[in-house]
Amino acid sequence: MAAQEVRTDVCIVGAGPAGMVLALLLLRSGVRVAVVERSRTHQREFRGEILQPGAMALLDDLGVLAGARARGALEHSRFRLVEQERVLLDIDYRALPGPHDHLLSIPQAHVLDELLLHCEKYEGFTWLSGFRVGGLVREGGRVAGVTADGPDGGRTVLAHCVVGADGRFSKVRRLAGIGAGRNDAFDLDVLWFKLSTDGAPPGGAAGRDVRVYRASGSPVLVYASWPDRLQIGWTLPHKGYRQAVAGGLEQLREQLAAAVPPYAGLIREQVTSLRDLSLLDVFSGRADRWADHGLVLIGDAAHTHSPIGAQGINLAVQDAVLLHPLLVSSLAAGDASREFLSAYERRRSPGIASAMRLQAVQSKAMLSTGRFATRVRPRLAAAVRHTPLHRAVLRRIAYGDPRIRIARECFR
Numbered sequence: 001m002a003a004q005e006v007r008t009d010v011c012i013v014g015a016g017p018a019g020m021v022l023a024l025l026l027l028r029s030g031v032r033v034a035v036v037e038r039s040r041t042h043q044r045e046f047r048g049e050i051l052q053p054g055a056m057a058l059l060d061d062l063g064v065l066a067g068a069r070a071r072g073a074l075e076h077s078r079f080r081l082v083e084q085e086r087v088l089l090d091i092d093y094r095a096l097p098g099p100h101d102h103l104l105s106i107p108q109a110h111v112l113d114e115l116l117l118h119c120e121k122y123e124g125f126t127w128l129s130g131f132r133v134g135g136l137v138r139e140g141g142r143v144a145g146v147t148a149d150g151p152d153g154g155r156t157v158l159a160h161c162v163v164g165a166d167g168r169f170s171k172v173r174r175l176a177g178i179g180a181g182r183n184d185a186f187d188l189d190v191l192w193f194k195l196s197t198d199g200a201p202p203g204g205a206a207g208r209d210v211r212v213y214r215a216s217g218s219p220v221l222v223y224a225s226w227p228d229r230l231q232i233g234w235t236l237p238h239k240g241y242r243q244a245v246a247g248g249l250e251q252l253r254e255q256l257a258a259a260v261p262p263y264a265g266l267i268r269e270q271v272t273s274l275r276d277l278s279l280l281d282v283f284s285g286r287a288d289r290w291a292d293h294g295l296v297l298i299g300d301a302a303h304t305h306s307p308i309g310a311q312g313i314n315l316a317v318q319d320a321v322l323l324h325p326l327l328v329s330s331l332a333a334g335d336a337s338r339e340f341l342s343a344y345e346r347r348r349s350p351g352i353a354s355a356m357r358l359q360a361v362q363s364k365a366m367l368s369t370g371r372f373a374t375r376v377r378p379r380l381a382a383a384v385r386h387t388p389l390h391r392a393v394l395r396r397i398a399y400g401d402p403r404i405r406i407a408r409e410c411f412r
């Protein structure tokens with residue numbers, strides 16, 4: 001059976017934060033958009049849930065933050081690095097101007113469902129959920145669309161421009177023959193699991209924080225998530241999982257309990273099988289290029305970050321906001337050439353390079369386990385705590401590039 005054809009202005013592959021924010025911005029500008037998403041729901045078990053103030057401000061400006069929060073979210077006031085009993089690093093988000101003076105732990109589904117609700121109000125929106133992109137349509141040397149398979153057969157989506165917003169293992173990027181630029185230096189494995197606190201979320205609103213523990217061995221990321229869960233990510237050296245499980249479940253559980261002593265009881269009670277743990281391969285990278293004739297890559301598909309600084313969503317949302325006016329002009333000019341679309345890469349590259357440098361420093365500062373680093377870390381943390389550098393780092397982590405604003409002048 002021949003695939004049904006869909007004609008649109010912009011075809012976005014992937015309904016993550018980057019794809020959905022871009023879709024809504026374009027729809028509000030009178031552009032027809034098709035979003036092709038392989039999964040049928042936005043339930044994402046092991047995805048980042050921490051929103052930085054920069055992403056919150058942009059989502060607020062788009063009119064979706066309040067609705068997303070109303071579906072359930074928790075505020076965290078600080079980011080802390082705790083070694084043994086000592087707090088080495090204490091980043092207080094309350095020092096930022098309100099109303100976005102905190103970190104928000106919010107299931108990605110709450111944000112994405114709210115974005116979808118807004119997109120569905122526009123006639124020009126085509127939602128292809130449950131459709132996996134498997135090919136690119138090429139016409140005269142440019143990308144002119146995608147082919148996708150779904151529950152009721154195939155679709156060919158033809159568009160002025162295709163946007164690959166399909167995440168860190170981007171199929172669109174691979175189909176376009178663009179290298180992922182994976183940076184092996186920051187490879188980590190993370191053993192991720194959730195604990196139930198049965199009822200109220202742990203920690204009062206004032207005291208809640210996102211925390212990296214360095215009690216023994218590998219550092220552990222811990223935060224309370226809605227409604228009454230603790231999310232725990234135990235970092236391991238890349239491919240270190242086999243060694244970690246070699247001694248069996250009992251030994252692994254004791255290692256985890258020793259790594260986060262306050263939750264040792266819950267770990268012993270609730271981690272009863274290796275199936276309770278998810279192994280995630282975490283890496284960073286920057287695709288060789290972000291634009292081609294008829295094609296742009298954004299979000300994790302263009303640049304992937306380690307989850308350590310909780311930057312991925314911030315950067316993905318900012319990518320969409322920056323690309324939006326360029327795509328509106330590209331449509332108006334009838335020009336989706338690589339030269340035209342590369343303006344996005346030129347404008348965005350310095351911000352991404354700077355975020356990557358900062359994350360490399362953060363990773364080293366938080367995760368390195370050598371004796372020198374362990375001795376120097378507390379002194380260094382104490383020395384910078386009250387300096388302008390500390391405030392500059394906070395602003396950079398919280399906002400990314402604060403100059404990126406929604407191009408309201410494009411809205412109809």
Ligand SMILES: Cc1cc2nc3c(=O)[nH]c(=O)nc-3n(C[C@H](O)[C@H](O)[C@H](O)COP(=O)(O)OP(=O)(O)OC[C@H]3O[C@@H](n4cnc5c(N)ncnc54)[C@H](O)[C@@H]3O)c2cc1C
Pocket residue numbers: 013014015016017018019036037038039046047048049050051052131132133134165166167168170171172190192280282298299300301305307310311312313314316
């Ligand atoms: C363990 C972990 C924890 C993290 N924690 C945080 C955090 O706390 N805060 C933070 O800001 N960031 C965090 N991140 C990073 C964050 O999740 C990503 O940076 C962010 O989701 C990127 O958004 P995106 O829209 O570019 O891609 P994604 O969110 O990955 O969305 C891509 C979408 O494309 C779809 N797709 C893929 N292939 C196809 C295909 N062939 N056809 C159709 N659809 C397809 C996928 O189903 C998915 O919905 C974390 C990442 C990891 C791995």
